[in-house]
Amino acid sequence: MSTEESSSGEGPAKAGRQEDRPRKGDPRKGAPRRTRMSGAARREEIVRAATEVFAERGYQGASTDEIARRSGITPPVLYEHFDSKLDLYRSLLERHFADLRQVWLGNFTGEDPPQLRVARSFDAWFSYIEEHPFAGRMLFRDTSGDPEVAAVHDEVAGASRAAILPLFATQPGAEKVAGSVSGEGLEMVWVVLRGVLQGLAIWWSKNPQVSRERVVATAMNSLWIGFERVFEGEGWQPPPGSGAAQLDQPG
Amino acid sequence: MSTEESSSGEGPAKAGRQEDRPRKGDPRKGAPRRTRMSGAARREEIVRAATEVFAERGYQGASTDEIARRSGITPPVLYEHFDSKLDLYRSLLERHFADLRQVWLGNFTGEDPPQLRVARSFDAWFSYIEEHPFAGRMLFRDTSGDPEVAAVHDEVAGASRAAILPLFATQPGAEKVAGSVSGEGLEMVWVVLRGVLQGLAIWWSKNPQVSRERVVATAMNSLWIGFERVFEGEGWQPPPGSGAAQLDQPG
């Protein structure tokens, strides 16, 4: 314990502000935050807390007051590090998406057989999710409620997609999954992949007792096994001559 | 249910009656709403408008004022039909999930070969999405930001899941996809299925030029083709003797 506190001596004229309170009760108001950090360290603390809160409550549900509280500061300090809530959100997205992009680029490329590269990528991807649960849950949230937020999310996520998608396009036979490897077809492959991985990641975060190996195996069984057979030309065909009649939904 | 009274079309020339004012500027305040409806009709109008707004902005982003405005009323009237925003949301969820449940129950059951039943169900499911775009986009939104809303969503969606999942459990070989057909395994199958269908549905709503047949084919190629092979025992196996070393992610 360092110096008692420097405010000894003169009695406070107006308000009796004591610095070393036994911070029982409310941790925000009762305890004066005399834990001063360097700017960089505090900024990291904000990033960590904000990832947590955004993961738990989504963009709209996360309050800057709550983020500040979990960072050990009051709201004004937050705005000395980030211009706005949206600016903070964007910088988190960029950081975490960059991490995941590296996971793909570092594992999917190479000369190994496709199945091995896919399995390796999935495993590395779920490893990242395992080690950064809040990051995963934050990234995969639906943000389309607020157009401005959705634009930021689409922009950052789109940059990752643009970096990763070409890896798949070179897979021979990939065009058979969704009709083509360019434009809509490739986009649909991406949608399916993302749907499965994100769905499993969110489910896994609520069922952590399941091993990563099992989650990866489920993803492989769902995606790769089917895709591989489609690559070889065994794709599903609609039953001939049975268009509308059979496929109509009941009233 | 398509009695769409376009209450606010372009006014023909000018104000002829006492009712249609030249509502320049604020459309809510200028026009006295003397279009009185029966309670049931107004309630339907609210349901329609609320589905739209929840689909566009999510639960938190949807304002009751906006829902009221699109229903042609002011907020107090809304509360004569529903107890609260959450009550309104719950009743929409129940209605639309019940519709989708019927799609599954009406198409997946029967004596046809599994592939045909799956394809028929997918087609019927996407048909429903096609005809009720707002319903689809509303149901598949992430609502976990607000615990109270998440609880309602989980409750209603869980009822649908409980009705549909047993249909899959009887599929021979289904346990091989995720390790078992009970508990976690079956849940993971559900997660994968939901991830693919919902992902494709949301993507499709932004890319309506793609035919339903193509979307269904992508879903079949992604899910059924792979699953079928797994059913037959061809599931993916981790490369032997290559656990952590190969699968480690890069720094």
Next chain:
DNA sequence: ACGCTAACCTAGTGACCACTAGGAAAGTAT
């Protein structure tokens, strides 16, 4: 015509939230 019910409105209320002005204190250099 006249009263009654139900649909609808105006005009709020209090709570919450993103964000800020201005000042105090902690650390650092002199």
Next chain:
DNA sequence: ATACTTTCCTAGTGGTCACTAGGTTAGCGT
């Protein structure tokens, strides 16, 4: 100690939102 910078605070501001109290009017039955 004194001057200076940086970190952090108190105490707000204006705006939005879910929801409501109490009054008005349309339309129907008699």
